[in-house]
């Protein structure tokens with residue numbers, strides 16, 4: 001009896017210590033990640049024991065619940081392959097012709113971690129001058145030489161700067177200077193075996209050849225040195241065909257049906273209907289079409305931020321929802337159109353509703369640090385989509401450029417004028433919409449190195465966050481959230497300041 005009274009008293013204390021999500025998110029405020037802070041839970045396990053397995057859609061789960069956004073400065077084949085190699089997934093953008101997008105899906109599926117699948121190749125009649133030009137534009141001057149100057153044709157030799165450094169006549173043809181006696185590996189050779197041979201060979205490049213001697217890939221010593229310094233990757237995301245999972249975005253126009261056909265033929269595993277406002281008859285019709293014609297394909301609809309929007313799309317058969325409107329780092333939608341929602345509120349409300357249908361929610365946009373990922377997942381998201389967080393990594397399309405002494409890459413909104421003018425030229429033939437209104441900006445972000453380093457470290461930080469919360473998995477996060485066990489609070493501006501770095505004259509901020 002005394003024990004019960006003590007327990008009740010303790011519960012009384014606890015009830016007034018912090019707020020539960022149900023209460024917090026029903027007060028008419030639009031909260032975002034930085035507004036909130038979670039109360040720590042009880043730790044009874046190691047950070048490494050946290051299982052962050054999530055989902056992007058009904059039938060597609062991910063060991064690492066991170067997703068790269070279908071933006072033309074973020075996800076093409078290379079990023080999609082890297083995200084899947086890390087246990088996540090990438091969605092290839094559709095600001096291109098349907099054949100180009102399908103080719104990126106094929107390319108992503110061909111990429112083998114550790115190998116270059118589409119190395120620069122020259123023909124035997126190319127000259128040293130061509131190599132000099134390559135050095136200027138791409139920074140390297142060692143290439144494979146094949147019979148017709150393409151991958152897939154017979155390998156004749158390899159040229160490196162050592163073969164060309166002291167040749168005064170730069171019009172000399174490569175066939176006169178190349179090394180023909182080349183150490184190669186067969187295409188069925190495993191990554192580990194090839195790495196061993198590359199190390200033993202002491203060469204810079206190890207060509208991979210078919211049984212007929214055709215060049216099919218390449219392993220590069222410099223890449224291997226870098227890769228050996230990356231953290232362990234864990235299991236990749238694989239589809240039923242044993243190949244990596246690749247997603248793609250499509251629109252809701254008539255032409256997108258043809259695009260989808262090509263994507264499916266290319267082996268795409270899941271598609272996103274890409275729109276800033278997914279609650280439209282256009283999207284309902286497209287959902288209907290995809291479900292009817294490709295029942296085995298998961299379709300993610302969106303974007304949505306409210307329960308009524310989510311309800312309509314789920315009832316029309318959406319296998320997943322993409323959530324976020326105006327929260328993206330390059331988004332001006334809230335400013336231009338006066339619609340949207342704070343991302344924490346949007347994720348909580350939509351995910352709670354969608355969970356009653358077992359439909360996963362992807363929290364899309366506004367992720368600037370690992371804490372934001374923890375918050376998105378603890379508020380019910382099954383995975384997290386990122387643009388700017390991944391922009392500036394080696395795996396995005398485009399080359400780096402230097403500005404004011406900084407190494408940068410381009411990053412732009414898909415609703416920016418720049419992206420739209422490219423898109424309407426290539427995405428929809430003859431779409432000459434009269435007055436284009438931008439809902440995004442174009443800019444640049446700093447070099448972030450490889451996602452092969454960025455993601456494993458970020459995920460480790462997320463695991464530490466879950467450990468502090470005392471939560472061991474996403475499933476448990478949802479249980480705690482919906483049973484009013486997860487406690488949080490709104491941070492005042494001063495509390496936010498206190499939670500950041502303050503009162504230092506100088507500092508260096510590094511996550512890893």
Ligand SMILES: NC(=O)C1=CN([C@@H]2O[C@H](COP(=O)(O)OP(=O)(O)OC[C@H]3O[C@@H](n4cnc5c(N)ncnc54)[C@H](O)[C@@H]3O)[C@@H](O)[C@H]2O)C=CC1
Pocket residue numbers: 251252253254274275276277280282303324325326327328331333365413414415439440
């Ligand atoms: N998540 C976000 O907050 C935002 C994202 N974006 C991104 O920018 C890009 C462009 O977004 P939106 O402009 O929303 O693209 P959208 O393709 O959904 O819409 C463009 C225009 O086409 C219309 N439309 C769509 N399907 C149609 C059809 N079948 N028939 C006739 N008209 C149709 C729409 O109503 C809209 O006026 C997307 O990649 C999107 O993800 C843009 C703004 C906000």
Ligand SMILES: O=c1[nH]c(=O)c2[nH+]cn([C@@H]3O[C@H](COP(=O)(O)O)[C@@H](O)[C@H]3O)c2[nH]1
Pocket residue numbers: 069070071276303324326327328329330331332333334364365366367385386387388389412413414415416439440441
């Ligand atoms: O208002 C917008 N105008 C745009 O031009 C635009 N382009 C992308 N997106 C959305 O932003 C997400 C990426 O956001 P982050 O850079 O914050 O990760 C993406 O995943 C999209 O949801 C846009 N939103």
Ligand SMILES: [K+]
Pocket residue numbers: 326327328329330331332
């Ligand atoms: K924004």
